[in-house]
Amino acid sequence: MRRPGNAAAAAVVALVGVLGLGACAQIPTSGPVRVGNAPVETQVDIALLPQGPVPGTDPQTLVSGFLQATSAAATSPKEFQTAKEFLTTDVAQTWEPEEAVRVVREEPMPEPFEDEIELGSTDTVEIVVRATTIATVDSVGAYTEAVSPREAPYKFTVVKVGGEWRISALDNGVLVPANLFSSSYRATRLYFPSASDIKTLVPDLRWFPRRAWQTVAVKEILAGPPEWLQGATQTLVPEGTRLQSPSVPGRNDADSVAIRLSEQISSVQAAQRAVIAAQFSATLSEGAGRVIPVELYSDQSRLSVDAAEVDLPATIAQAIVLKDGDLYRVDDGRLAEHDMTVDLSGIDPTALAVSPSTTPTVVRDGTDQIVNLSLDEGEGPVPILEGTDLAAPSVDKFGNTWTSGGQGELQVSTDTLDVVKIEPEWLSGRRVVSVSVSPEGARIAVVSETPSGRQVQVAGVVRDAQHTPVSLAPALTVAAPVADTVEARWGGLTTLALLTRDSEDTSTVWTSGVGGQASTGGQSRQLPGLTDVEQIAAGVNDHGILVVTKDGDLEHEETGVWQPIAEDVDLASYPG
Known part of the structure; x- marks a missing residue:
């Protein structure tokens, strides 16, 4: 899961040089006007509630229900529990849904059975789902577009268990239709201190399930910079530092976010601790319309964290x-x-x-x-x-x-x-x-x-x-x-x-x-x-x-x- 990487006052982090400095556009009075349709960036958290298998479901409908449940799991508090209800007991224990996300162009649908298959006379069938993968997201949220998207088969073996059909063999990972991807996974910029200056933060964009993106983001910051930023950025977090709480509260739960870490964090000097808090704050603040203050804890002890004036990349001068x-x-x-x-x-x-x-x-x-x-x-x-x-x-x-x-x-x-x-x-x-x-x-x-x-x-x-x-x-x-x-x-x-x-x-x-x-x-x-x-x-x-x-x-x-x-x-x- 890793990619080679004062007590009375709230810890407030000042983020300067973020992306402002924009001037109003001059309305032209001559010359041609060319019109496009640029998208507007939105970050909307929507919960999709997956449904489990219905008794008497046939193999094709079962696989369809499973695919819908896996797409919904990224936004559901039940995570992949419902999706695993479609699997045999053994497979449910070994299937790794978060190993990879395959973003597919169309909604994946099972192919029809061959004419000679009689469900009443067999207890094992193979269901083929064809889909065109346009991008993948790995286990740490790194997104990669496909060079040449091509339709490929995904195979599911379905068997009868106690009179009901269940999936007994499938690939790890999930298929997510492109039209649902942005509502299921959240684009999240992690920030790491530059190797040249710890007060300059360098972004790394990842995609995390919306149900728990804050928690996953904090864990990945603790894991350190990705391979492509090794040597250009650094980590100030002591080795072995872990997130102690089961999750990081959502940003709307309070005026600030409490991040409870293991005792190693208490050994960090004050100036560096302030930058660590700034990393978390910059990540959790994006899309919030305001700076989200961060409080750091070592186990149950709240740490004193000074405000850190950090810079995000920005082009200051005019063209x-x-x-x-x-x-x-x-x-x-x-x-x-x-x-x-x-x-x-x-x-x-x-x-x-x-x-x-x-x-x-x-x-x-x-x-x-x-x-x-x-x-x-x-x-x-x-x-x-x-x-x-x-x-x-x-x-x-x-x-x-x-x-x-x-x-x-x-x-x-x-x-x-x-x-x-x-x-x-x-x-x-x-x-x-x-x-x-x-x-x-x-x-x-x-x-x-x-x-x-x-x-x-x-x-x-x-x-x-x-x-x-x-x-x-x-x-x-x-x-x-x-x-x-x-x-x-x-x-x-x-x-x-x-x-x-x-x-x-x-x-x-x-x-x-x-x-x-x-x-x-x-x-x-x-x-x-x-x-x-x-x-x-x-x-x-x-x-x-x-x-x-x-x-x-x-x-x-x-x-x-x-x-x-x-x-x-x-x-x-x-x-x-």
Whole structure:
């Protein structure tokens, strides 16, 4: 179940830099308007009450009832007890329903019997259920989309026991129809302290049964970071710390949530204890519309917990664009003058990037060189990285500039202009197409060429004491159904904005979740209305996605509506 990972005052956790900083959108007075239909994220807890088997039920109806009971179990206080009533006694004791969740496109239905089967003359039948799996959720809540969803058979052996049919053989796990998945399982962001700064929290999206998501979330935070964040994040919880109470109270039960842990938690220093409380609070507060204070207990003793000001990933600065050789800020739906003057003489700018801390500002010159525009040396742009078919650069919060290198390689120009080569095993032999570092600097999204096509992966960034990247953690594959991705940019806490381009040069814009998307039942989603995009820019903020079309139109997406901002734009970039 693990994935390689003052007494009178309430413990109040201040969460700053969460996702605000959004400006009101400017209503356009000219140009085309393109309309989409972006989803609205909701987190609604609904209880479904499963029904047990009815005496005299035939095998097909029995299996149908079992499937309905397993779907309802994620929201029911009875959990899987009712579903196990459909099983023989021995199988009910060994079946592991939470080993895997298979999200299927359609409601799974048993196939009809073959004509020669006579139920009155047999005590064993096999029932086949066919369903198309579009995603899976493992035992720790990690969501993975299927690359190519295909219909597959699921077999159930049904036998007569005391005159009643019961299931005697089946696979572990459950089948959940896609239209019920979001109402049965809750998208929940766990937070782990960054390895570079314990007051920076890094999100990891999981999906937990709604009936007990708070309890499961606390247990998984105690278990530590997942493999893909190993080395990029850390755990402050002492080894062996357990949840002592049977469950964590729901957030509506009281003004604060009491989390009772084993005695190991009492050994943690005050500053670290405050961050642990902040982890729990950030996780339990999402969707509540307010900060949920957390009280920590060591067995029955309440611990003193100070307020901790922690940061969640956020893109603070405005987007910048390059137009006619000058830089501009995107300010309230308009272009505003930038305070930095650049000299692009002899430069062919094909991509733009700026640090979240404002410097450096870099451009890709053609396809084989990255130059720094912001070095005060009186020499104009300074080359910092070279190579063949370099990926558009990304600049992290520590001032390091990232791009592609040779086969299976990333190269990084540090803030001291040293060049670091990074060759993770999972990139071996591949050409890197796109790189994007998240705002907090602990995660990187990489698009690379594989023998079977383009692949989007996310991995933790491991850094040394000077914040120089030294390696990447094992990768997590995301956006599996999205083909022909040419760019990936961070567009949310756990969301990527993707640009695709097919062999006929038709482009599409997608959003895809690192661990699924809460607003779409986990699935990647295409944004309608655009087929002529040359470049995308996105940030972890409320401003939506920016695109530059092939005609140089800069357009802005907000809640699914594409609105024009400016014409004759060459490049656009959010910090990162």
